[in-house]
Amino acid sequence: MGDNIPVMTLDGPAGAGKGTVSRAIAKALGWHYLDSGAIYRALAVSVQDAGVSLEDIDGIVELAKRMNLSFESGDVPAVILDGHNISDRITTEVCGNITSKIAVYGPVRQTLLQKQREFRKAPGLVADGRDMGTVVFANAQFKVFLTASAQERASRRHKQLKEKGIDVSLTGLAKEIEERDRRDIERSVAPMKMADDAVLVDSSDMSIEEVINRCLALLDS
Numbered sequence: 001m002g003d004n005i006p007v008m009t010l011d012g013p014a015g016a017g018k019g020t021v022s023r024a025i026a027k028a029l030g031w032h033y034l035d036s037g038a039i040y041r042a043l044a045v046s047v048q049d050a051g052v053s054l055e056d057i058d059g060i061v062e063l064a065k066r067m068n069l070s071f072e073s074g075d076v077p078a079v080i081l082d083g084h085n086i087s088d089r090i091t092t093e094v095c096g097n098i099t100s101k102i103a104v105y106g107p108v109r110q111t112l113l114q115k116q117r118e119f120r121k122a123p124g125l126v127a128d129g130r131d132m133g134t135v136v137f138a139n140a141q142f143k144v145f146l147t148a149s150a151q152e153r154a155s156r157r158h159k160q161l162k163e164k165g166i167d168v169s170l171t172g173l174a175k176e177i178e179e180r181d182r183r184d185i186e187r188s189v190a191p192m193k194m195a196d197d198a199v200l201v202d203s204s205d206m207s208i209e210e211v212i213n214r215c216l217a218l219l220d221s
């Protein structure tokens with residue numbers, strides 16, 4: 001379905017800058033944007049609100065089937081779950097950690113597959129996640145694996161939180177990021193890994209503009 005519509009996938013660990021870079025590329029190209037992490041995070045909110053246990057795979061799958069999710073356009077699209085704006089709730093570290101726990105379940109990932117593929121619409125799509133180039137859009141024409149050192153990712157996140165007036169320990173943050181990476185890499189279903197045909201971009205010592213330009217250059221190669 002829509003296999004000829006161009007897709008650029010950006011996979012990689014939390015804090016590598018995928019969100020900022022993907023949105024900027026989508027804007028520059030006039031393409032659609034899929035924040036697949038937001039779909040998984042919205043499910044985590046739904047699980048919390050319904051009081052479903054994180055071990056109850058069937059219960060989580062049921063919620064994944066039922067959840068009514070939409071994105072409202074904007075620089076950072078608002079996430080609307082069952083009529084409520086949950087944009088603030090999904091960005092917390094707690095939500096990120098719960099999300100990576102429910103994202104290990106194969107049946108949950110299977111249920112969310114179609115929802116993600118529906119974003120492939122003309123004139124093109126920029127898809128941001130962990131398994132965009134390996135599973136969801138394995139036939140994408142342009143694939144990037146964007147990474148940065150765990151230390152650099154933790155300090156970027158620390159700075160972002162500080163700007164929002166939230167003071168957390170940098171060491172604690174680095175530890176959480178490493179734990180989350182481990183869970184995402186070690187899960188048996190659709191683990192975070194670089195697709196064989198992806199281009200590796202390490203953003204540790206690059207500016208956002210440099211990363212964006214490197215990705216856009218793929219379209220001309």
Ligand code: DC
Pocket residue numbers: 014015036037038040041096099100103128129130131132180184
């Ligand atoms: O990209 P993010 O930080 O919003 O992702 C939150 C969690 O969701 C991440 O720890 C793993 C999971 N996730 C996933 O398993 N597959 C995706 N395509 C996107 C996110």
